[in-house]
Amino acid sequence: MDDILIKGGSVVDGTGAPARTADVAIRDGRIAAIEENRTDSAERVIDAEGKIVTPGFIDIHTHSDFTLPLNPKAEGKIRQGVTTEVVGNCGFSVAPALPEKVDELRAYLSGSAPWLPFEETNFANYMDAWPDIAVNTIMQVGHNTLRLMAMGMEDRAPNDGELLHMQEMLEEGLNAGALGLSSGLFTAPGCYSEPEELHALGSVLKKHSARYSSHVRDESHCVHEAVAEAIDVGESCGVHVQLAHMKLSGTDNWGEAQLLLDRIEAARNRGVDVHCDQYPYDWGTNPLRFLLPTWLQEGGMDAMLARLADPYSRSRVRQKIAEVGFNNFGRLESWEDIRIAISPHGAAEPGQTIADIAKARNCDELDAVFDIIIADKGATRILVRCMSEDDVRTIASEPTATVGSDGPCVSPYGVTGQGKPHPRLYGTFPRLIGRYARHLGLLTLPQAIHKMTGMAAIALGLVDRGVLREGYAADVVVFDAAEIIDRATFDEPHTYPSGIDAVIVNGRLVIDGDTHTEALPGRLLRRQGAELR
Ligand SMILES: [Zn+2]
Structure with missing residues (x-):
């Protein structure tokens, strides 16, 4: 007997292939079958006729490590169809937190994580203590955090001992299963580093087949040089590079999105393993x-x-x-x-x-x-x-650009429901589908889904998610292609999107119509060599 049978939907499998009508059967947390007219009985049948069935969306760039422990139901994300979040981005991670540096880390991250309790921990213990939550989590070690631990907010190069200390802390996180290292070179203390420091850390990544992601050194006047710098880490060290939230900030720099995409394409043609991501809005957010x-x-x-x-x-x-x-x-x-x-x-x-x-x-x-x-x-x-809508559209329409909210997972209630945060925290994925694919026609539906599922899985080395295939983990979204849209606005940001009927994580229903089932089936995914599972 199947645990869940999703019947009669139009399956967009995440590979970019066109939709086909099929039933999707789920057993023991995995996709058991994708076939027409399945006859096995099921504990729960979801009628998906007229609906789209896709892999769960992968939010490849988030800061949910700042909120998920306070907000385990993950409503801001799961109600968008997100089933996996990559955390520890832009150089910011909550671990390691050395004994005498906890207060400094708390103050440093206060503009992003004002509500999170901080405590002393190494990376392995931090991962082991990660709570049960509704979505899967992938962790990265943050360069800003490493630098803060090793040498505080000093504007200088590290000495040999400090560099070794950063390498050792990175290695400790990688041994525990962290995806890789993230940098945030746009702000202190990461901005005080020279490329040699990143290359020295890149050599540790290479040893573990781990990955590098970067909020590049400058997203405005020097964005082209900054993207080249990040690509160079991947090219020199032989590691995958994820270019975070691609944008051209500042009026002087608008209109050059295609140039940036061409630079990434050229690197790929040279053999560099590189992807980028984007949130589909012309506003950013920051401390x-x-x-x-x-x-x-x-x-x-x-x-x-x-x-x-x-x-x-x-x-x-x-x-x-x-x-x-x-x-x-x-x-x-x-x-x-x-x-x-x-x-x-x-x-x-x-x-x-x-x-x-x-x-x-x-x-x-x-x-x-x-x-x-x-x-x-x-x-x-x-x-x-800070961005032009034309540049946002150019990057949104790029089929290889993955999708990341760049936001923590918040909810309209409780401590994370405060203030007026960026609407992308509630709208990124439905907006790309509803506005940029359906309304503006910049992408086909299978292309849009591929960007947020199968392509993201490739960029992360995720081996059994991101595509609907027999034997893969059962992270699944059912939605109405004509209805799905973001509803969060700048005045009313704490607003869920509409058009999503069901969200399943590891074979368990979390969003069932309008209801959150209270299920917390998310898993912490750990890297083993180049593979993440
Ligand atoms: Zn960033």
Whole structure:
């Protein structure tokens, strides 16, 4: 007897192949059969006539390590059809946390993980203690975290001992089954590193057949050089490279998305194993302090807050922003384009723009920014309109570009339901299908599904997920192709998408119509050599 039989749906299997009508049978957490008119009885039959049946979506770039322990039902993601999340991105990981560095790590990550309890741990123990949650998790070791542990917020190259320490901590995570290393070179302390440091860590990745992902050094004026730098790590070290959330930030840099994609294609033609990902929105989000010049952060949070209160430092920041725009984001069209998302200490109202706040306070916009960061002890998070919709469409329509929300998994209730976070936390996957494939026609449905399933599995080395095939893990989504769409907006971000009928993780139904079944069948997936399962 089958555990679940999904009957009569249009199966889009994740390989990019066209849809075909078939029944999908699930037993013991695996796909037991994909065939027409299956006659075996089943504990539960899902009538999928007129619906699409696909592999569960793989959110290849997330920060859900900051929230899943607080939010195990994973509703913000599972209700989009996401069944697997890759965490530890942009150089930020919650482990390792050395005994005397826990407070520093907590302060460092406060703009992204204001609610998470931090404790001393190595990477293996962190993975072993990962709670039962609704989705599968894949972990990465963060370069910013390693550097913070080894040498604090120092703007210099590591000495031999510090570099060795970083290599050893990375190796400890890889031995435990972490996918690889992520970097976030756009901000401190990763931005203080030279390429040699990344290559030295890349050699450790190579030894373990592990992978490298990068939020590149600059997504604005130097984005082409920054993407080349990340590709060079893969090319020199012989490891896979995942280019995070591809974008061209800042008005001066708009219109060059195809050039970036061509650069990736050229690397692939040279034999480099490289993929990129994207969230389909023209707004980004970040801790507010990361928009300011990176020298401000040297020495850590208290040093930064002291500098921000100092008129001379303020004038230096003002001058730099007048010259080149914001760190990593370049020039914006207006102060309306920065909105408060979360203000953990109540320094500003979520939803308000910097323009609103400066007007209400009768002060200059940059002074408002400095004052907010100080009052929020560095933890303010903002939304920023930094991309052109044309570039977003160019990258969205690229069949090899995978899909990542770049967001933590939150829910409309509980501690993670605060503030006005980026709507991509609730909408990324339904939006790519509903808006960019169905409405704008930039992709066929099988292409869109392939980007978020089979292609992602290839980019991760996932051997038994991402495709609907007999024997594979039963991560499955059933949705209505005519209805699926994101509904989260900037004013009402905590809003689930519509059009999704069922989400199954490891053979267990988690979303059943409108209901979350409370099931927590997600598994922590561990890398063994080049394979992840
Ligand atoms: Zn990032």
